[in-house]
Amino acid sequence: MTIEQLHNVLQARPFQPFTIHLADGRQFHVPHPEFLARSPSGRTAILYHADESFSIIDLLLVTELEVHPGASATAQDS
Numbered sequence: 514m515t516i517e518q519l520h521n522v523l524q525a526r527p528f529q530p531f532t533i534h535l536a537d538g539r540q541f542h543v544p545h546p547e548f549l550a551r552s553p554s555g556r557t558a559i560l561y562h563a564d565e566s567f568s569i570i571d572l573l574l575v576t577e578l579e580v581h582p583g584a585s586a587t588a589q590d591s
Contacts, residue, residue, distance in 0.1 A: 514575045516555045534577040
């Protein structure tokens, strides 16, 4: 996975929720683009969770982006 691939998935229109998989086996679901903020350098990202907690992710440790087609953010907001 490259940082450019993350950028492409995050900026896709219409947005499709996706899961970030890390090398240590952890997974983070991104239900909407506003839940993820990338650092200016692009090396790290902050992922906000529904309960207002957050995780700081080293993007060099991301092994896969699993896109969930058909599950649009608007459908989940309804």
